[in-house]
Amino acid sequence: MSNAPSTGADARSARWRAGVGRVVAGTTLLAAVALLPWLSGTDPALTVLRARSADQDPTPAQLAAVREQLGLDAGPVRHLATWLAGLPRGDAGVSWVSGEPVLPQVTTALGVSVTLMLGALVVTIAVAALISARTLYLGSRRRLRRGRAGTGAAAVAALPKFLLASLLATLFGVWLGWFPSSGWEGPGSMVLPALALGVPSGAMIGGLLDQSLPATLNETWVRTWHGCGFPPGYLARHALRRTLAGVLPQLLPTVVALVGGAVAVEKIFNIPGLGRLALDAAVAQDLPPLQTATLVLVLLGVAAGLLIQAVRRALLGPALRDGALPALHPPALPRSRAARRAAGFCALALFTLVVAGLLRDPLHVDTAARLLSPSAAHPLGTDALGRDLLARLGHGAVRTTGVAVAVTVVSIVVGLLLATAGKVSAGLTEVMSTLPAVLVGLLTTAVTGPSVWGAAGAVCLVAWTPYAAQAAALLEQERASGHLHASIAFGAGPAHLLRRHLLPAVLPAVLRNALLRLPTTILVLASLGFLGLGEQPPTPEWGRLLLENQPYAELAPWTVLGPACALVLLSVLAVSGVASGRRASLPG
């Protein structure tokens, strides 16, 4: 880590280190995947046999036949070597389950997933633009009087993608018939899934952008340019250019990761994408397609990482290189009272929810009271087993938020540590950020066995990437800033720099990002349940409530509405609460 302006040699060595980091991270990951059947303790012959035929009796003779056919006794190293040797020839082996060549399957699925991801990216950009439009418009005219807490963005970002997907499929596919409800047969099939994936991502990116824009618009050059009579559009464009550089890295874990991580939405819309392919292969322990899919995701992550970096350089290049970037510090704008009101309202609502819920029995099954709509006896209605939803939400609150916050804290710490480690970690971030949590979950269950903390561990392993990417980008700017160089000139040591300059510059933005991602974390944790990770049913937990009630979304909307609103409340409370809190702690 160098605090001095980079010289040519430094840049070269940094590039080298980044390259080595990528190769090491990618190789480690592929090796771990290659070991999966041998680590998991579950006989791959059994899972492959089961994938081929559900009713097949797992007799020793049959299992031996599968083992011999696949050459499982040769061991993992041999398999990995054969697979690697075939790659230069464009041969990624044949699937253990189907016996068909892997590469055509994976490239087709990749094509589908990348197309879908680009569609989602368009939606993301549109939504992000909508969210930050007001700030940009007012700011570029120097009329930004009040800060915004971003509660709207937080609420939209908290919407579960699979729920949005179900809703869109029902509304526009079945009821209105505007778009196909499922399938992948033309540009029309892309609209609904792209919306389901893009709207929450857009709210996330837009929320981050909207919060960093005031700092840019408060910089001296904006005042000067405004004073010189530059048109607002010109100002806005350059403010955006300055701000986007810090937000762009978030596209990698938020949007590019959808190539492998959109399994739920792919299922709902029956899209033959890479996420489902990888998950099916992983569950069946079908190594060749799993390895190939992982490799493709790693390459995609690295390629997207390099591209994003190139765009950032293009946006900030000379300023970054010459150390002419002052750090972005948000202006002390008076917060709108709306933020405090929103925080108060959410806190009150959640508190009522929890207290009222805790007084009720969340586990009592009453099959006669199935799917009752909200009433005095059941204020939020009942689920498919007649359990009181208010009770389940209330009892699940502490456990759900506790685990999610713990995972987030660990992820932030890991992300910050890796970001300060500099270029070496960039590769690791790129490699891990496109990796679906489910794959990591499978790998961790293979090692630890199913356990309550398994889910948290698995999510921690991937959830740090957005924070690392963001912190790295912000640190790069901060290190290039003049006041840091001044501090160094005055003889400040690394510890002082970290405490007084780097952390304060990075932490608020990262924290905000983490709060916006809290609902996602809750859902990802719950999505690992089918691997036996996490709390087992019937323990109430918000993510599980949403997942188990999803099939009833149309028949009994209140079963998903309650938990979804709880997530939105939590997210809005977190974002607006921290916004007002930070404001209160600022002197003056």
Add this chain to the structure above:
Amino acid sequence: MSLTCGGFGKAILISSPTMRTTFRSLLTAIAVTPLLAGCFASGEDGSSPGAGAGPAGRLRVALAVPPVQALSPYSNDATVLSKLSVAEGLTALGGDGAAAPALASSWAQTNATTWVFELRKATFQDGSEVTAESVVNALDHANAAKTKPRVLSDVTLTAKAEDADTVTISTKTPDPVLPLRLASPALAILSAKAYAADGTVSPVGTGTGPFVITKLTGKTGATLNRFDGYWGGRAKASGIDVTWIADGTARANALRSGEVDIAEWIPTSQAKLLDPDTRHEVPSVRTDSLVLNTAGGVFADPSLRAAAREAVDGSALVDSVFGGYADPAQGLFGPAVAWAADKRVEVTGRAKAATPAQVRSLTNGRTVRLATYTNRAELPEAATVLQQQLEKAGFTVRQDVREYTQMEADLLAGRYDALVFSRVTLLDTGDAVAFLASDFTSNGVYNIARLKDTRVDQAIASAAKEGDTAKRQQLIMRAEAEILRTDAVVPLVHEKVVQGISADVEGVLLDPRERSLIDVDTRLK
């Protein structure tokens, strides 16, 4: 098309980093490309999806289980071949559960291990004739398959061509259900072209049924046309367009939005949303039961098993978890097995159930590990209801719910006390003994209850030996009573399958064994 798609994805990502006009042009590129890319599954046949019927007389079908081995008859995919009337065996399953003629017009048993089948005049979809040689070739390949099809797991067939249209089939040991066995889709007769040197089998254009597969698109879809040379006459539908939709809600949506004419297996949670005239329920041969581990843990004690049996009430699941699409359990075999009810034997000699107080002292703080799997959406819900019922009887219960493949090894190793299990009671032989033998005999490979009971073993063995259909059925029901006596399994409900069929379609087969769906007479009105 696939390769260009993959390539296009990368091409964007590697676009020159030195580009200085940067991000406006980049945004435009990103915004426009997906619209131009056209990376979509179909398109060449020009049949656009969406509302309205398909091209003249073609049926559009949504199936639930995507192909795993390119429709090889030796895999899960075999049932697709029979559901869509692509391939046939020597025999077919009749409605009464007996074998009916298919490619064989008649057969006779010459001794305990030998049967003679007379073939009818039929043509393969590739134009070649169905001869005794081709039948022998097909059966030999099934016999030699690397993982043997389930239907051949307990028997070894030797087929011999006597003359052009007579085949003799002998088995090592007497097999009273051989004609039923041959009805299995795994033993479909395909033309010699279907069998590749590397052991793979392709039914594309090689079956004998009224529909011929002309195109298979990975795991997403298939196109079938009418086969005009079918021996049973021309099919009424001109073709079938198959889409595989694994998600039950998505299948229901596809039917409701008019994108398909037939959607199989509508989950019970979606059934209520369907138009009543598109909703067709069929009693299924699937029975859901609570399997108790008799070899170790809490339920090794017969009185605790009896207590669990008394505590558990499957009928509470019918209207709740199954939304009415199930029947309360009568035994292992439900209403879909037509002969079972009349021949049912009363269960006697069961252990006396422990009272809740006794349960608490006998279990002595040990918890019941109640397992079930997520693959069938109803099972986790059922497990939660059962947990409450068991807890009322004094048990302490902890659930373990995972995807099936994630727990199968543990199930077979006996790491659970109880399992909520959904099981097909008539396997591909159409004969109930196969299920009883694999699940409840002491050396059964699927004996999750780990039952070792000599009287059960004997009862199942004597049923297996019986050749006369009526007597065999009687013995099967006696074996059922013996099994239920041990309380190793507590039947909960007999599932019903909901098939979604558009009002414009007629002649769809509602088959309890889920082996047929579309045949010669199925058509759009």
